[in-house]
Amino acid sequence: MKRIIAIFAVLAIIFSLAACGAKPDTSETTQPVENPQATVQTAEPFTIESGISTFGNKDDYKYAFYLEIVSRDGNTAKYGIYTKAEKLGEALKSMGIIDGEEGPYGLMIESVLGEEHIYETTGYCWMIYVNGEQSQVGIDSIEIKSGETYSLKAETF
Numbered sequence: 001m002k003r004i005i006a007i008f009a010v011l012a013i014i015f016s017l018a019a020c021g022a023k024p025d026t027s028e029t030t031q032p033v034e035n036p037q038a039t040v041q042t043a044e045p046f047t048i049e050s051g052i053s054t055f056g057n058k059d060d061y062k063y064a065f066y067l068e069i070v071s072r073d074g075n076t077a078k079y080g081i082y083t084k085a086e087k088l089g090e091a092l093k094s095m096g097i098i099d100g101e102e103g104p105y106g107l108m109i110e111s112v113l114g115e116e117h118i119y120e121t122t123g124y125c126w127m128i129y130v131n132g133e134q135s136q137v138g139i140d141s142i143e144i145k146s147g148e149t150y151s152l153k154a155e156t157f
Contacts, residue, residue, distance in 0.1 A: 005120055007103070007104065046064045046065075046146040046147040047064060048064055048066070048080030048081075048082070049080070052066075052078060052079065052080045053077075053079050053080070054079060054080040054081065054082060055067075055079055055080075055081050055082070055095045055097065056081055056082030056083050056091075056095065057082055058082045060084075061082035061083055061084060062083065062084045063081075063082075063083050063084070063085075063091075063144045063145070063146045064080065064081070064082050064146050064147070065080075065081050065144060065145070065146060065147065065148050065149065065150060066078060066079070066080060066081070066148070066149040066150070067079045067080075067081050067092070067097070067149075067150050067151075067152070068129075068149055068150070068151040068152070069112055069113060069151070069152050069153075070151065070152070070153040070154065071115055071154055072115070072117065072122075072124055072154040077113075081095070083095075083144065085144065086143060086144060087139075087140055087141070087142060087143060087144065088128075088139050088140075088142040088143075088144055088150055089106065089107050089138070089139035089140040089141075089142070090140070091144060092139070093107065097112065097113060098111065098112050098126075098139070098152070099111045105138055106138040106139065106140035106141065107138065107139055107140050109125075109126040109128075109139060109152065110126075112126055112152050112154075115154065117154050123156050124154045124155060124156045125154075125155065125156075126152050126153070126154060126155075127152070127153050127154075127155045128142070128150070128151070128152060129150070129151035129152075129153065130142065130148060130149075130150055130151075131148055131149055132149070132151070
């Protein structure tokens with residue numbers, strides 16, 4: 001019964017997001033992140049600023065990005081992530097940052113760094129943002145781009 005309710009809740013969320021969501025950005029950027037202090041514009045790999053806790057191997061990675069986690073009580077933590085994974089869900093799950101249940105639309109995030117939120121039991125769920133904009137796709141479909149900030153926020157609606 002919980003699964004049926006969860007599926008209907010997911011469908012309601014998807015349809016409500018699609019109805020009021022912004023038009024997705026279809027432009028693609030293939031330019032690497034550049035060093036703004038360089039006198040000659042040369043491509044350099046993106047590195048996480050110092051002083052931020054990191055996950056992943058910073059000596060062997062393909063992508064570097066920021067992960068912001070906003071808990072139910074409003075506390076915010078920011079991490080630097082180094083990964084070879086192509087998709088956000090794959091990267092965060094393999095590092096033990098997120099956990100959840102696979103559903104018909106991909107991974108339903110149930111916990112982030114041990115903070116569990118299942119809408120049917122807590123009234124909160126984990127929402128995904130990319131550079132401050134609510135994601136229109138699930139975490140398994142988000143392609144990682146170096147330098148971006150991905151956020152996971154415990155929200156109710």
